[in-house]
Amino acid sequence: MKTSDFIEDKINKLPKSYVFTYVDFLTEVNKREAVIKHLNRMVQSGKINKLSKGKYYKPQESIFGALLPEQYQIVKDLLEEEGRKRIGYITGFSIYNTLGFTTQISNSIQIGTQQTRPKFKRGRFNISFITQKNIINNDNIPLLQLLDVIRFIKKIPDTTVDKSCKRLLVLLNDLTLKEQEQIIKLAFKYGPGTRALLGALLSTxxxxxxxxxxxxxxSLNPITTYDIPISENIVPTAKSWYIV
Structure with a gap:
């Protein structure tokens, strides 16, 4: 089979919006330059789209035109190592929207990871990283995302701290006792302000x-206070946790 036929046949079998690189074709076709040239020809013909340098995807059409891949596809190489070992998770702006804290959609993708790296652009997206001191696995990612919301509660766009706390109270109340215990254990590797607000919310x-x-x-220093503007009627235990 010709290189071009092999590439097109393999791409035809991929799901829509799946992100791939020329490397995905080199195990069977050991012709790097030929693969890259043919992928670029397919971009020019409109059969596939280019996300960024060396990254391509099969476009999925809507009434508004071609859709971008979901964020996981855009950054999946930054979230998993070979063998599917978790090394990162999507957090920040994407989670604020997904979990109902804001309706604002951002072109920034934040990734929690133990080993941070400089921010960079990938196509139209700004990719940045925040340090996560806990070990990351598939089970604890939803809890780490909630802790990140608490950590950056004053930076969530298009909302207020009070509204965010109302939403957090609902989400934390939906956790099982085991999950509440786990999120507290994970919080010990976050800063004291995050620990204080989590404690106040769980106490509420x-x-x-x-x-x-x-x-x-x-674990909190009794002579330190945390400036988080919360209404007493929403989180009545805030002052007990040194939140002013």
Whole structure:
């Protein structure tokens, strides 16, 4: 089979909006330059789209034109190593929208990872990184995302801290006791402001994770206060957790 026929046959079998690179074809076709040239010809003909240098995807059409791939596809090489070991997770602006904290959609993608790196652009998207001190795995990612929301609560666009706390109270209350205990354990590797707000929120919903909540409280310096503008009627326990 000719190189061009092999490439087109393999691409035809890929799902719409799947992001791939020329490397995906080199295990069977050991002709790097030929692969790149043919992929670029397919871009010119409109059969595939180019996301950024060396990255392509099959376009999915809508009434508004070709759709961009979902964010996971855009940054999946930054989230998993070979063998599908988790090294990062999508957080920040994308999660604010997904979890219902804001309706604003951003062209920035933030990634939580243990080893941060400089921000860069990938096509129209700005990719940046925040440090995550906890080990990352598929099970704890939703909890880490919630902790990141708490950590950056004053930076969520197009909303207020009060509205964000209302939403957090709902999401935390929906967690099982085991998940509430786990999120507290994960919080110990976050800053004291995040620990304080998590404690205040869990105390407000009367979490049954009493011993861990007490440990979280004891981890705070009693002479330090945290400037987080929350209404007392929304989080009545805030002052008890040194939040002013």
């Amino acid at each position: 919903i009367d979490s049954k994770a009493k011993q861990l909540l007490n440990d979280l409280y004891e």
